[in-house]
Amino acid sequence: MLVSGIKSRPVYTGLILDPHAEHHLIAVEGEGALAVLDMLSPAPRDAAEKATILYTKAGSAPVDHEGALAKLHPYRLQPLPTIQTLLIRLQGFLTTAKMGTRIYIAGTEGFIGQAMQVALNNAIDFHSVRTEHRGSLARRIQCVHCKGFTENVTMSHVPCAHCGLNLLVRDHYSRRLGAFQGVCIDAEVPGELPPAEEIFP
Amino acid sequence: MxxxxxxxxxxxxxxxxxxxxxxxxxxxxxxxxxxxxxxxxxxxxxxxxxxxxxxxxxxxxxxxxxxxxxxxxxxxxxxxxxxxxxxxxxxxxxxxxxxxxxxxxxxxxLFPVEQRGRKFILIAGGIGITPMIAMAEQLTAQKLPFELHYAYRNDQAGAYADTLKARYGHLVHLYIDSRDERIPLDALLKNQPLGTHLYVCGPGGMINWVLESGRKAGWPEENLHSERFLAPPSGKPFSVVLERSKKTVTVGEHESILEAIEASGVEPPYLCRGGACGQCLTCVVSCDGTLEHNDHYLAPEERDGNQKIMICVSRIKGSNLVLDL
Amino acid sequence: MNLVFKKETFRDDFTFKNSPEHVRRFPFPFHEDKYMYTVNIEPHTPGPVNSVFEFPIDVDEHYVSEMEDRALVLKDDPLRCQALPHMQLAEWDLVELLMVSMSEHYPEHFTLTRDGDKWHWINRPLGIDQQFTFGDTATLPYPPMEYITRQCQGDFCLIDQRDGNLWMDAGIVTTQADWSLDFDIGMNFMEWHGPVPLAHEAGVFDRALKFLMNLQLGKPVRRLNWTMSINPRLDTSPENFHKWGSDRMTVTPENIGEKVHLRVELQGLWRLPRSNAIVFSIRCYLISMNELVSVPKWARRMPRVLKNLPPELIDYKGLSRYRQMTIDWLSRFDDGAPTSPGGQPD
CATH class of the missing domain: 2.40.30.10 (Translation factors)
Known part of the structure; x- marks a missing residue:
């Protein structure tokens, strides 16, 4: 689990099955599959029978957990080629979902953030969504200047993938944007940069 | 502050x-x-x-x-x-x-309408109908979908039932106990669209039943809302020492600690006077008996800690309570 | 006070200045010779005549120019004004609060006539005459919050209350001390205060949250906060930090008096009646060091406060590059004499 004193970063408390849910809608990326296995393997059989799993291997490629997930015999397992397509599919399911559906998200922080955005846009309170962080510690950041997103940032500062400004990765997270804040690090004296360190491997 | x-x-x-x-x-x-x-x-x-x-x-x-x-x-x-x-x-x-x-x-x-909701189920028992009347008005004005389920004891007890039926028609569902009519809660909870919020107000037993049924139907806690005001329960008289104000007051059989303190001229803060909001939370200096927590604000560990009391509804079993007031 | 609205700028040539009367009414935030982060909330009740606390909403000589600066910011970056969809009722509450307060206390400048939901608003300084239907967004040229806050000094945030927390779900923020509404919108109280150092550990935010959750209708509260700015720039946004950050390198011992500004935020909080939301207003007052030292008490106290700041705050407020130089410059005006308690001039 991610440990930090960052007040704005969500706490990912882990996938815990809601025994009362009529349906489990599970969005999972990469190593997040292992969290789903940990949750559903020991659960009563009917848990998997009520589960829809949307899976993309993304960050954990080339390892593919599809086979392991299939062995849970979920009601529905949909492997998807990318995070993007998974999010579209998730939106599709949420459009017609009923109260009693419990949402679960597992994977890297950037993925959790993006899937959570879809849930929020469907009038779901984030407290109701159960999440678990697995995989890389890399951060998804938003450039506060041009508003572009830079994915999988592992360094203390990084050039913005869109406008090119050197961004300090601040310890400030927006759930609405699903990203940390990136702010120009050399605004006072352009070009005056500390060495970049890998701090989110 | x-x-x-x-x-x-x-x-x-x-x-x-x-x-x-x-x-x-x-x-x-x-x-x-x-x-x-x-x-x-x-x-x-x-x-x-x-x-x-x-x-x-x-x-x-x-x-x-x-x-x-x-x-x-x-x-x-x-x-x-x-x-x-x-x-x-x-x-x-x-x-x-x-x-x-x-x-x-x-x-x-303390019971506001969740403005992010997409649909609202209002459930009232008896006099619990009163906040629902204002909610139905507001939801109508905001053009938000709702349905109202109202249960009451007998034909004579259904305050506003006719008015509501006339104003909102099929959105209002009435259930009369004496005719063995019950709110079909399980069916009601089953097919609601995502983003539905449920509000319940009525007798304690009914509120518990509705909230528990909601949880068992897989509804998240965030979508279940209730309001209950407790009348301060009666009990044996005892005395309360206000340490900072240097006053001693007697709490009568049918009086709350808050009321007894107010009668002595000290004005502690309050908002709901029904054990819900936490505003009148007061620190206990000492108590020669046991605290009887009647509120639904304190967490279980705070109750057990015996260091805080909600003076609007709670009492003591004992003869003397010293408060930091 | 007879208001004469000044024509001045908060960017490019920076012609902003305070008149001598406005220097005297500046809300100097330091009550003693040192600064500690505290909750420091007090009732927002009427203060002395001509003070910034005289009325709930203060309109001053910078009104027209500040509104022009806001319009320029919004023209470049519409994301500075945003509201999540569920905040519309609170937006109308804000329209009422501001129009009623401004017209009641500045009748020579603003007039509000109400006939049921048919409202008529006249803003003479900005030349606005608007008839509209209260509650009907289509009868105003902008969404309700944006409409009225384009006509009122200060930033405004609308805060929803639910699940035992406060949520910043709408706002207009163009005169901010380096925080981004676009990034923070949707956050709860602890989250949006996340980057503030020291205060979390001191329990300040826990106490403040508990207090604000019980904020009552008709009982607004206020507090002062402060930072420093180079140049009288209202829009010190993170969005434009790459453009204004280098201002900090332009400070020299010769130009401190005109360049370095104390920036004070008068923060007000009101419970709103229809929406049960809270409005959080953040009104920015600027004063140059030259203007500040014209009040001897402030001239003595300011360097003493700056000397004793915790390093975390120096860093958080972005003072590192010019603090020592400013202390050195200000110390010439500090004869070591004791200062009287409170922030007001002697």
């Missing part, structure tokens, strides 16, 4: 403009501002605390505001007469006449 910021609500002198018997045990009171003009704007789910002088005693009871914010010439509340109560509702029913003056607090809302 100074305490005077937190002290009791601003009070508005009002005149009783109308009293209507709406069912066997329920009367509606209309309060106009003595000073003329309008009452403050309020939101659905808000309550006011009505202050009345009953003999030498000052009673303050919370009541939900009914009606709509489009009519601010007066506030309206409905009062169920409960004969075993400490006198507030009996006083309002039997002693208060049109033209009398009372004071009401500015509105406080």
């Amino acid at each position: 100074s305490m005077n910021l937190m002290s009791g609500s601003t009070e508005i002198p009002v005149r009783v403009a109308d009293i209507v018997q709406v069912s066997e045990r329920v009367k509606r009171f209309r309060f106009e501002p003595v000073a003329g003009g309008s009452m403050p704007v309020f939101s659905a789910g808000a309550h006011v605390v009505v202050s009345m002088n009953i003999g030498s005693r000052r009673a303050r009871n919370p009541y939900s505001l009914m009606g709509s914010v489009t009519d601010l010439s007066a506030y309206e509340i409905s009062v169920l007469k409960t004969v075993d109560s400490r006198g507030g509702s009996v006083f309002l029913h039997d002693s208060v006449k049109i033209g009398d003056q009372l004071t009401v607090s500015t509105p406080v809302n």
Whole structure:
């Protein structure tokens, strides 16, 4: 689990099955599959029978957990080629979902953030969504200047993938944007940069 | 932060403009501002605390505001007469006449409509209908979908049932206990669209049943809302020492600690007077008996800690309580 | 006070200045010779005549120019004004609060006439005459919050209350001390205060949250906060930090008096009646060091406060590059004499 004193970063408390849910809608990326296995393997059989799993291997490629997930015999397992397509599919399911559906998200922080955005846009309170962080510690950041997103940032500062400004990765997270804040690090004296360190491997 | 910021609500002198018997045990009171003009704007789910002088005693009871914010010439509340109560509702029913003056607090809302909701299920039992009347008004004005399920004891008890049915038609569902009609809760909870919020107000047992059924149907806690005001329970008298004010007061059999303290001229902060909001939370210095926590605000570990008490509804079993007041 | 609205700028040539009367009414935030982060909330009740606390909403000589600066910011970056969809009722509450307060206390400049939901608003300084239907967004040229806050000094945030927390779900923020509404919108109270150092550990935010959750109708509260700015720039946004950050390198011992500004935020909080939301207003007052030292008490106290700041705050407020130089410059005006308690001039 991610440990930090960052007040704005969500706490990912882990996938815990809601025994009362009529349906489990599970969005999972990469190593997040292992969290789903940990949750559903020991659960009563009917848990998997009520589960829809949307899976993309993304960050954990080339390892593919599809086979392991299939062995849970979920009601529905949909492997998807990318995070993007998974999010579209998730939106599709949420459009017609009923109260009693419990949402679960597992994977890297950037993925959790993006899937959570879809849930929020469907009038779901984030407290109701159960999440678990697995995989890389890399951060998804938003450039506060041009508003572009830079994915999988592992360094203390990084050039913005869109406008090119050197961004300090601040310890400030927006759930609405699903990203940390990136702010120009050399605004006072352009070009005056500390060495970049890998701090989110 | 100074305490005077937190002290009791601003009070508005009002005149009783109308009293209507709406069912066997329920009367509606209309309060106009003595000073003329309008009452403050309020939101659905808000309550006011009505202050009345009953003999030498000052009673303050919370009541939900009914009606709509489009009519601010007066506030309206409905009062169920409960004969075993400490006198507030009996006083309002039997002693208060049109033209009398009372004071009401500015509105406080501990039961607001979740503005992000996509659909609303309102469930009321008995007098619990009153906040739902304001909610139905507000949701209609905001063009948000809702349905109202209202259960009451018998044909004589259904305050506002006919009015609501006439105003909202098929959105209102009535259930009469004496005809063995029950709210079909399980069916109701099953097919609601995502983003539905449920609001329940009524007797304690009904609230528990509805919330528990909601959880068992897989509804997240965030979508289940309830409001219950407790009347302060009666009990054996005991004395309370206010350490900072250097006063000792006796809490009578049918009196709350808060009321006894107010009668001595000390004004602790309060908002709901029903064990819900946490505003009157007070530190216990010592107690020669056991605390009887009657609120639904303190967490279990705070109750067990015996260091804090909600003086609006809780009491002690013992003879002496020392408070940090 | 007879208001004469000044024509001045908060960017490019920076012609902003305070008149001598406005220097005297500046809300100097330091009550003693040192600064500690505290909750320091007090009732927002009327203060002395001509003070910034005289009325709930203060309109001053910078009104027209500040509104022009806001319009320029919004023209470049519409994301500075945003509201999540569920905040519309609160937006109308804000329209009422501001129009009623401004017209009541500045009747020579603003007039509000109400007939049921048919409202008529006249803003003479900005030349606006608007008839509209209260509650009907289509009768205003902008959404309700944006409409009225384009005509009122200060930033405004609308805060929803639910699940035992406060949520910043709408706002207009163009005169901010380096925080981004676009990034923070949707956050709860603890989250949006996340980057503030020291205060979390001191329990300041826990106490403040508990207090604000019980904020009552008709009982607004206020507090002062402060930072420093180079140049009288209202829009010190993170969005434009790459454009204004280098201002900090332009400070020299010769130009401190005109370049370095104390920036004070008068923060007000009101419970809103229809929505049960809270409005959080953040009004920025600027004063140059030259203007500040014209009040001897402030001239003595300011360097003493700056000397004793915790390093975390120096860093958080972005003072590192010019603090020592400013202390050195200000110390010439500090004869070591004791200062009287409170922030007001002697």
